[in-house]
Each structure stands twice: as C-alpha cells, then as structure tokens.
Amino acid sequence: MPTILIVDDEEDIRDLISMNLLREKDYTVIEAADGLEALASAKAQSPDLIVLDLMLPGMDGLTVCKNLKENANTKAIPVIMLTAKGRLEERIGGLEIGADDYLAKPFSPKELMLRIRNLIRRSNPNQGSDVIGMGPFSLDKSALKLVLEGEEIDLTSTEFKLLLCLIESPGVTQERATLLKRVWGYSDMIQTRTLDTHIKRLREKLGDFGPMIETSRGIGYRFCES
Amino acid sequence: MPTILIVDDEEDIRDLISMNLLREKDYTVIEAADGLEALASAKAQSPDLIVLDLMLPGMDGLTVCKNLKENANTKAIPVIMLTAKGRLEERIGGLEIGADDYLAKPFSPKELMLRIRNLIRRSNPNQGSDVIGMGPFSLDKSALKLVLEGEEIDLTSTEFKLLLCLIESPGVTQERATLLKRVWGYSDMIQTRTLDTHIKRLREKLGDFGPMIETSRGIGYRFCES
DNA sequence: CCTGTCCGTTACAATTTTGTCACCCCCTAA
DNA sequence: TTAGGGGGTGACAAAATTGTAACGGACAGG
Numbered sequence: 264m265p266t267i268l269i270v271d272d273e274e275d276i277r278d279l280i281s282m283n284l285l286r287e288k289d290y291t292v293i294e295a296a297d298g299l300e301a302l303a304s305a306k307a308q309s310p311d312l313i314v315l316d317l318m319l320p321g322m323d324g325l326t327v328c329k330n331l332k333e334n335a336n337t338k339a340i341p342v343i344m345l346t347a348k349g350r351l352e353e354r355i356g357g358l359e360i361g362a363d364d365y366l367a368k369p370f371s372p373k374e375l376m377l378r379i380r381n382l383i384r385r386s387n388p389n390q391g392s393d394v395i396g397m398g399p400f401s402l403d404k405s406a407l408k409l410v411l412e413g414e415e416i417d418l419t420s421t422e423f424k425l426l427l428c429l430i431e432s433p434g435v436t437q438e439r440a441t442l443l444k445r446v447w448g449y450s451d452m453i454q455t456r457t458l459d460t461h462i463k464r465l466r467e468k469l470g471d472f473g474p475m476i477e478t479s480r481g482i483g484y485r486f487c488e489s
Numbered sequence: 490m491p492t493i494l495i496v497d498d499e500e501d502i503r504d505l506i507s508m509n510l511l512r513e514k515d516y517t518v519i520e521a522a523d524g525l526e527a528l529a530s531a532k533a534q535s536p537d538l539i540v541l542d543l544m545l546p547g548m549d550g551l552t553v554c555k556n557l558k559e560n561a562n563t564k565a566i567p568v569i570m571l572t573a574k575g576r577l578e579e580r581i582g583g584l585e586i587g588a589d590d591y592l593a594k595p596f597s598p599k600e601l602m603l604r605i606r607n608l609i610r611r612s613n614p615n616q617g618s619d620v621i622g623m624g625p626f627s628l629d630k631s632a633l634k635l636v637l638e639g640e641e642i643d644l645t646s647t648e649f650k651l652l653l654c655l656i657e658s659p660g661v662t663q664e665r666a667t668l669l670k671r672v673w674g675y676s677d678m679i680q681t682r683t684l685d686t687h688i689k690r691l692r693e694k695l696g697d698f699g700p701m702i703e704t705s706r707g708i709g710y711r712f713c714e715s
Numbered sequence: 716c717c718t719g720t721c722c723g724t725t726a727c728a729a730t731t732t733t734g735t736c737a738c739c740c741c742c743t744a745a
Numbered sequence: 746t747t748a749g750g751g752g753g754t755g756a757c758a759a760a761a762t763t764g765t766a767a768c769g770g771a772c773a774g775g
Binding site: 419421 | 761762763764765766771772773
Binding site: 645646647648681682683686687706 | 731732733734735736741742743
C-alpha cells in the first residue's frame with residue numbers, strides 16, 4: 264500500500280487530496296504543512312510519492328524539492344508539484360530541479376489521482392509514462408481514458424487510437440491513408456467514410472474542444488493546440 | 490517518411506526486414522552489410538532509426554553502436570540491436586553502450602515492426618515507451634495489441650486493461666477488489682463473476698500461455714513469469 | 716454562378732463486446 | 746469422506762461499438 268506525503272500549508276487543500284486518496288482505499292496518507300516538516304517526514308517515513316505545493320511558509324517548494332533530490336534516501340521519491348496557474352517560470356524551475364510532474368492550481372482531483380497513480384506505477388519495474396498530456400488533455404494509455412478539464416471521458420478503443428495518432432504530433436496533419444492504416448490496419452481502402460464518422464464522434468466527445476481537431480481538406484486531419 | 494538503416498551481413502535477413510518495412514509504405518529503407526559502411530551511411534543520410542546486427546564482419550555491432558553514440562550527429566538515432574538467442578552478456582553490453590532496444594534472433598517480423606514503430610514514435614515530442622514487454626509478451630499500449638511469439642492478438646479494451654494490471658507487476662497477486670476497481674471502476678461490487686469470465690477469455694486468447702495467469706484462491710489472480 | 720469533389724451529419728443494421736446465470740468441478744477444512 | 750465455498754466454463758441476452766449508405770452543405774476552380 265503506497266504512502267503519499269502531502270505538503271501544503273492550506274489545510275482544505277490537504278483535506279481535499281487526502282479525501283480523494285483515502286476514498287481509493289489503496290493509499291496511506293501523511294501530511295505536512297511546511298517545508299521543514301516535509302523534509303523530516305520524507306526522510307523518516309520515505310513515502311512512495313510526494314505532492315508538494317510550491318508556495319510554503321518558511322522553506323519554499325522549490326528548495327524542498329532540491330533538498331529531496333540531493334539526499335540519497337529521498338532522491339528516488341517521485342514529486343508532483345502544485346503551482347499557481349500560469350506561473351510558468353516556476354513550473355520550469357520545478358522540472359529542472361527534479362519534480363516528476365506538476366499540476367496547476369486549481370486542479371481537478373480526478374486528474375491529480377490519475378497522475379498519482381501513474382507516477383506510482385512508473386516507479387514499478389515496468390516504467391514509462393502512461394499519460395500523454397497536451398494542454399487541457401490527459402490521455403491515459405493504461406486506463407484508455409481521457410481527462411479533459413477534470414472531466415473523465417470514456418473512449419472506445421477505436422476512438423482512443425485515433426485520438427492518440429492525432430494528439431501525438433500536435434499541429435501535424437495526418438493523411439487519411441496514414442490514419443486508416445494505423446488505426447484500422449487498412450492499407451488501400453481509401454474510399455471509406457468510416458474515418459469521417461469516427462472523427463465526428465471524437466469531436467462530439469471532446470465537446471467544446473471538438474474544433475481542436477481540424478480538417479485539412481483533401482489531406483486528412485490534424486490536432487491543433489490553439 | 491522515416492528512413493531506416495538496416496545493418497546485417499546476411500542478405501536474406503536484410504531482405505526480410507526491408508520487405509516488411511516497405512510493405513507498410515511508411516518507410517524509406519537503406520542497407521549496409523558491414524560496420525564501416527553502416528557508420529558512413531548513418532553519418533551521410535542520418536536515418537531515423539538503425540537496425541543493427543551484433544555479428545558483423547570487420548567492425549562488430551557493439552563497436553559500431555559505440556561509435557554512433559559518440560558522434561554528436563548520430564548520437565540521437567535510436568538503435569535496435571539484433572542478437573543471437575541467449576547471448577545475454579551481449580544484450581547487456583548493447584544496452585549499456587546505448588542501444589535503445591534489442592531483439593533476439595530468430596525474431597518475429599511483426600514484433601520487430603512493432604518495436605520500430607514504437608522507437609520512431611518515441612523520438613517524437615511525446616516520448617515514452619508504449620510497449621511493455623515480459624518474456625514472450627509485448628503489450629502495445631498505443632495499438633492496444635498483444636504480440637505473443639510473433640503472433641498478433643487483438644484484445645478488447647477490457648481484456649487489455651485486465652492483462653495490463655496483471656502483467657505490470659509479474660508474480661504479484663492482484664486482489665479481486667483491486668482488479669474490479671482498476672478495470673471496471675467498481676468499488677464494492679465483490680459478488681460478481683464478471684472478472685472470472687474475463688480471466689477465462691484472456692487465458693483463451695493467450696493459448697499455450699494461458700496458464701501464466703494463475704489463480705490465487707480466495708484472493709485474486711497473478712501473472713507468473715514461469 | 717456553376718460544378719465536381721470532399722466532408723459533416725444522421726440513421727441504421729451488423730457485429731462485437733460485455734455481464735449474468737446456471738451448472739459443475741475442485742479445493743479446503745473439519 | 747463430506748460439506749461448503751470459490752472458481753471454471755458455456756450459453757445467452759443486453760448493450761455498446763462499428764462500418765456503411767444517403768443526403769446535404771461547404772469549398773475550390775473555373
């Protein structure tokens with residue numbers, strides 16, 4: 264049963280995360296309200312993952328993270344950084360210092376759970392991220408799920424493969440033939456409307472974000488970031 | 490259109506790989522029969538991937554690989570090493586030297602294609618391996634496919650998720666409740682036979698390897714390596 | 716403005732996937 | 746050996762997924 268350390272000075276945020284974790288019944292949760300406490304807990308209990316807010320009284324999140332990554336005993340613990348929305352510099356700083364993932368506040372509990380599960384799994388023998396992220400999208404290759412702005416969207420396997428092809432190379436137009444081959448295995452059947460229909464279904468499921476799948480008339484489709 | 494360089498002194502092996510690659514119509518293929526030729530081609534044409542046999546006349550595969558990884562222009566090119574079956578030391582040597590994947594001869598063309606596609610994709614912005622391997626199994630998270638001893642087996646999304654849960658932690662027994670939660674999202678419905686039925690279907694699809702999914706009476710199931 | 720081509724959309728039917736049930740066998744503990 | 750619980754298996758019906766056809770609108774070239 265993995266142990267998660269939550270570090271945040273706002274009690275209600277800690278509670279929110281704890282509640283979500285405990286509901287899954289798969290985790291043990293410990294909490295810390297400031298940086299020094301966090302470091303002490305991390306060293307004493309060696310949790311399997313740390314959720315770390317950047318904004319902390321006393322010692323700020325970046326420094327905590329740096330300390331963790333410099334200590335041999337805590338170096339390997341994955342860290343998810345919580346950052347205020349839009350503070351891009353901080354995010355970059357966090358990643359450089361060794362955070363394994365980050366999430367902007369206000370975050371969706373579901374997305375956080377997803378990323379936690381993913382990081383925990385990654386520290387297993389068979390590593391490799393299963394979540395492919397792109398703007399507000401998180402595509403979970405293990406759960407075959409899409410999390411869009413905190414909302415979980417179930418995809419059928421065909422839809423999943425199609426979206427994956429598009430989202431993998433944002434902005435790049437994928438030819439109809441390419442998509443038909445990679446998703447359906449067709450190698451010459453060009454005169455089918457199946458692709459169009461599935462694109463429609465995908466756009467529908469994406470809701471407001473449907474238009475991000477753009478049509479390249481006569482060529483194919485592309486996933487556009489804007 | 491990615492360019493693949495095949496390096497092997499056996500012409501029929503080169504042909505086999507070429508044929509498979511060209512059938513996909515997505516690749517340009519160049520070939521080399523010895524190490525020096527390979528290095529020259531790699532530098533001149535900077536292919537997107539190199540399939541490199543260990544056993545080569547003149548300069549052996551390991552040395553070629555080391556040379557490739559030491560040169561700034563060719564350093565980033567992914568290398569798939571072909572090794573004779575069982576030469577474990579060589580494999581380890583290959584990985585240490587910087588090969589990105591390896592495959593034992595005689596290999597299955599389908600599996601090689603899968604790994605090629607995977608490595609090519611990995612060199613895209615959204616990296617991360619999509620293939621989880623375990624003995625004769627290759628589970629492709631992007632294609633939702635299982636390659637078992639060279640045979641492609643289609644899995645439904647439920648089967649895929651279930652197998653993934655088991656194969657992720659080989660030897661570890663996953664409780665029924667855990668599987669029901671992770672695959673179906675059920676949180677309390679314990680009294681269902683759905684899991685049993687799907688295990689049966691999975692074992693069926695695994696054929697001779699079905700027994701690798703073992704029952705832990707009263708607890709759950711586990712995937713065993715032997 | 717016309718025209719041919721390509722795409723979006725809807726409806727529908729075939730197919731596949733899925734969960735449940737019933738029955739039986741196996742395992743375990745007494 | 747027996748009884749009870751748990752799992753294997755096959756059949757089945759409900760539900761979801763999928764591909765196709767048909768119609769109409771949008772677009773580009775003339």
